[in-house]
Amino acid sequence: MIGMFDSGLGGLSVWRQLRHALPQQDVVYLADQGYCPYGERSQPELIARAEAITAWLLQQGAQLLLIACNTATSAAARHLRERYPQLPIVGMEPAIKPAVLASQSGRVGVLATHATLQGDKFRQLVAQFAGDTLVVPQAGKGFVELVEAGELDSERSRAVVGRALAPLLEQGVDHVVLGCTHYPFLAPLVRQLLPAHIDIIDPTDAVIRQTLRLMQQHGLAAASGPAANYRFASTGQPGNMAHFLQHTLGTMAQVEYIDLPG
Template sequence: MAQRFSRIGVLDSGIGGLSVLRYIHRMLPNHPTLYFADQAHLPYGPRPAAETRAYVTAITRFLLERGAAVIVLACNAASAASLYDLRRQHPDIPFVGMEPAVKPAAAATQTGVIGVLTTRTTANGALYRRTLERHAGRARVLTQIAPELVTIAESGSPNTPENRTIIRRYVEPLVEAGADQIVLACTHFPFLSETIQEIAGTNVTLIDPAPAVARQVARVWPKGLMPSSAPNTYYTSGDPASFQMMLKRLIGVEAHAGYAHPG
């Protein structure tokens, strides 16, 4: 078994979870993180929930073996497919998942219409249905499944004419239907927020749940457990060199990324 440290494990299908990781680093700068990008199986969104669950279960084991004291499913699709099962399997480990930020959107809307940009696994999951039942209230919620946006975020080039056309195809119908709040219900989507905002216009507010997730990580860190002095660590099941470039481009981190393929 690998050497154990007390640190925060973070997983995603790719670079999307970095949008959450950057807030964890800001809020908990003395808590080392271990990030796993499962780029070999990107994207999770269109996959059957059982398949995603198998990948996430293997990565969770990988993170636990390396001392994760808290695990963040920094991926809406992974949360939808796996969060409840993982909490049952590992009752002593705090798991923090991504819940679409419908509650703040419903509280803020002036038009009574909320748009949710998401992926199929998230939209079809019990977690999303429960979130709508608990928090949508009287707001009309428009669920827009946008799998191509994950690929665009991974490309790092949202502003090519072709990619802007694709983003516009998903965003404009929400705005035309009256949405004044758009929930970014996939951790990849905040990396497209500048382009999405330009298309949606200044009367629309984009809601990113990442800051709230970082606050929850701080709340559930085990009391009395000292974080280790280990460095922040990165793994991918894809191409490490490419992932290192995205790390620097997206969150300004220069670090080595290792290769691993759990399971």
């Protein structure tokens, strides 16, 4: 079983691709909606939250942890790997390397939460891969809240997304990296608001490949058998998550309410 978590519904953008790549693999997904958004939380808060969630997922039988959240990965992945050295862990990080390699203008934009952009991991990625390319960070202020509300294409969402894209357009970027798992749900709107020559990069495919590699490496991949069992839980609004699953992802599912410490 794969255990996944995110601050809310954003990690479902990873799950929707995971179910196609690993159709026999059971998954338990916890949306920490009672603590969402993560973007303005401190690192100690996020580490404590990630520990509590990981402990719960392991109790449910998870054998691999997929941190389907850039902010939580940046804040807590290293800590969790030290805390659980035998547990395969996959995290999310902004796809700066492929954006830099593909850029013709030498300018790429990164849309992410404030916490991700202020984290050590983001600075390390820029230092390691940017070279002479200018990496323009931009917080997607309000993006997470739009996705959590299911407001993916409205006048308000167009205004919020447009404000975030404006500084990137002013800098002349030719690639925009989606550095938060909530943001792919707004990708169609981002695409509408960007000139055609600007490419959007979503790291989800690379994360799915890494998940599959680790599952095979640790002998956890279910190569055949019955269709996967998916279990969904929320620390906040089960009805909201069930509605999103049905109307955005076309999946009918019950969502449990989970009361975690803190």
